[in-house]
Amino acid sequence: MIITKKKSVDSVLKSLEGVRDKRIYLFGCNSCAEQCKTGGPQELTEMARTLEDNGFEVIGSSLVDETCYNQLVRREFRRKEEIRRADAIVVLACGAGVKTVASNADASQPVFPALDTLFLASVERYGRFFEGCSLCGECVLDRTGGICPHTECPKGLLNGPCGGVVGGMCEVDTSNECAWVRIFKRLEKQNRLDVMKRFSPPKDHSGSLRPRNVCLR
Numbered sequence: 356m357i358i359t360k361k362k363s364v365d366s367v368l369k370s371l372e373g374v375r376d377k378r379i380y381l382f383g384c385n386s387c388a389e390q391c392k393t394g395g396p397q398e399l400t401e402m403a404r405t406l407e408d409n410g411f412e413v414i415g416s417s418l419v420d421e422t423c424y425n426q427l428v429r430r431e432f433r434r435k436e437e438i439r440r441a442d443a444i445v446v447l448a449c450g451a452g453v454k455t456v457a458s459n460a461d462a463s464q465p466v467f468p469a470l471d472t473l474f475l476a477s478v479e480r481y482g483r484f485f486e487g488c489s490l491c492g493e494c495v496l497d498r499t500g501g502i503c504p505h506t507e508c509p510k511g512l513l514n515g516p517c518g519g520v521v522g523g524m525c526e527v528d529t530s531n532e533c534a535w536v537r538i539f540k541r542l543e544k545q546n547r548l549d550v551m552k553r554f555s556p557p558k559d560h561s562g563s564l565r566p567r568n569v570c571l572r
Contacts, residue, residue, distance in 0.1 A: 380441035394447030422452030500541030
């Protein structure tokens with residue numbers, strides 16, 4: 356799940372300063388952004404009200420199940436003529452959603468993000484998330500007990516803890532237990548401590564060169 360936070364109202368309004376006729380269309384996301392309370396139905400209503408209070412005309416909105424899904428966004432463009440009449444589109448979704456909407460919009464039609472994209476998260480429960488993956492392209496979870504040192508260690512260390520661990524706690528964030536201490540405990544319970552003897556070479560960052568794309572067919 357992609358975690359997002361709302362941009363400030365001033366930031367959104369500043370991005371819209373050059374829009375001449377002030378007709379705005381809104382896109383929300385009924386998946387990740389809805390769970391984050393940043394792009395669901397309530398947030399679309401709030402954004403419409405904010406824009407109208409500042410002199411804009413909101414001529415319509417779409418709440419897409421997944422705004423990063425190109426076919427769903429494309430269907431909205433085909434169905435709703437008011438999207439094409441808008442002078443600008445404001446998207447309450449992650450960066451992938453903004454990119455998808457922009458790819459379907461006319462090149463002369465500006466598309467603006469209303470959210471900042473933070474990280475990929477696991478969902479602990481509704482409204483509570485934690486980062487467990489950095490999308491690095493080279494997964495090591497098979498030898499770290501399902502705990503990612505690249506993500507959960509602030510230094511991204513791949514071969515054990517640094518010298519700053521005190522009482523099992525991280526020296527960078529002393530409120531967190533060291534990721535490698537947790538990895539050790541997990542592997543110990545699995546009787547797999549032998550895997551910690553394997554040396555992990557420096558991470559090959561070519562696996563995360565951007566932009567990335569993949570076709571599964």
